[in-house]
Amino acid sequence: MSVRIGLTGDVMLGRLVDERQRQRPVTAVWGDLLGRLASLDGLFVNLECCLSTRGRPWRRTPHAFHFRADPAWALPALERAGVDCCALANNHVLDFEEPALLDTLDWLTDSGIAYAGAGRTRHAAFRPTTVAVDGVTVAFVSLTDNTPEYAATATTPGTAHVEIDTASDQTRAAVAETLARAQATDPDLLIASLHWGPNMVEKPPPAHRAFARWLVDAGVDIVHGHSAHVFQGIEVYDGRPILYDTGDFVDDYAVDGRLRNDRSFLFEVGVSDAGTPRELRLSPTEIRDCAVHAADPVTVQWSRERMESLSAPFGTAFERDGPGLVVGLGQ
Template structure:
């Protein structure tokens, strides 16, 4: 009997703070996901980058200069639960926007809600620890790291994020030893959720691309990239899959009319215990504090851009019913 296929939905940045947070008390939790919620409920697991602190702490980070400070009210956890989020990456440049207290409350709220997380913690060891998610018997290990805000980095004595320098770090992180340890702990799939690189760029720099390629060569199955606020191309590397950047997914940001940070996808990976089988990209359009499925000419334009961005990596999609598909089993 063939092993059952599980579907893993990867989203980009989910920013529930600022004006989105203001709406949380006025709207039901399902509102924020719009008609794309059916896609998320159709997946066996949803993985996101949580681009804010979830806290009632009023004191922003002032230790270094920072322009934007994002926090969501504690009830934002109900928004994550409405989408059945199974994992939150916390390695980013906003999780400490409301200081150590804000991070600690975020960790506590996620733990109380039963949402695994990685990339930030009470100590460096905790920030480096993989999260494990059981997806209908498929054991997924998720590591998370960022090259943003080095002053947020956790130490042996202080809470913070897992910070990496993709331009200098050798070996890459997670290291082959980390990956092997996750396999020894029963992981069928290993994911690296990485908040790397500058904002508003459509292509990864050669060093960033090389860093992600080396992770796949070290045994990572899926690189879940985010940070640019716009999606980037998809690349196969050996048996691994690189989602170079999954863009934005939920926020209140101003829209760049050229770069279109309001365009994205639900990135659905189909897999079983033997490996990755297929990638399906469902185009979506971000609106104020909600996301909807794209269709017609809008969906075609979003798919056109993904095909153009992925073509230099040798990636060729099929277009099926307004979405993109890529076989991964061959």
């Protein structure tokens, strides 16, 4: 495997994480994983907050939580971890209204961190981005079915919002256009990052399975799902990994004692020089003190067994390698 591409679940740097980070080194949010993250050839995350000190909490519709991180520490933290690209199509990027969203776009641009899934107009929000990863050109698309009131319009900023429904002509047209724009860049690898479905759901619904397979049939190489706050099973379809939900990577959320939303993985895809996925490696992680850490032995055992159980219905079988899990992708 010549290129290692890392993917994570939600990276929420606001609220208590933001408060803690103001009193400690910027890299503390990555716990003992900083070296591992920085060693990857590429790193793609769902940024579950806005980066700004401006704006006011969204009150136009009911919205219980508002996440905003100070870019003075958050941007250096993202840079030090080697984050190459952020998915912004989610239900928190407009939490502090348009000024904070626009700040987020500008700060990421100024820092050289690519993004997709939000923009100043609908056309911009649906625009794919491309990232050069150690000689492999990666095209990245970000979409969400969450919070339709955050959707960008022809003249207003917002997210790339779609309904997850392959029977919808509107959805198929919007997604097909976005994928065509991505494929026009002649990428070696195409990632579709989806913030989809409700919170604390353990298994993907049939609509998600159908949509993910439709994306692979349309040329997507990696489906990167998130939103549930808990990891879901993994399917390998036509040699392509479908990560239905990658859970939470770092946040300050209350922990469900059964679902354990503080536990997930760093998902690492090994790809060939030509950009073909060859192997998927999962390294167990856990959140403590508003930071992400390599999982302790008890958590490793729980997370591996749970991922194996959740993935079995898809026919996915893992090998154990140290604390992690590995599955070959064939081809």
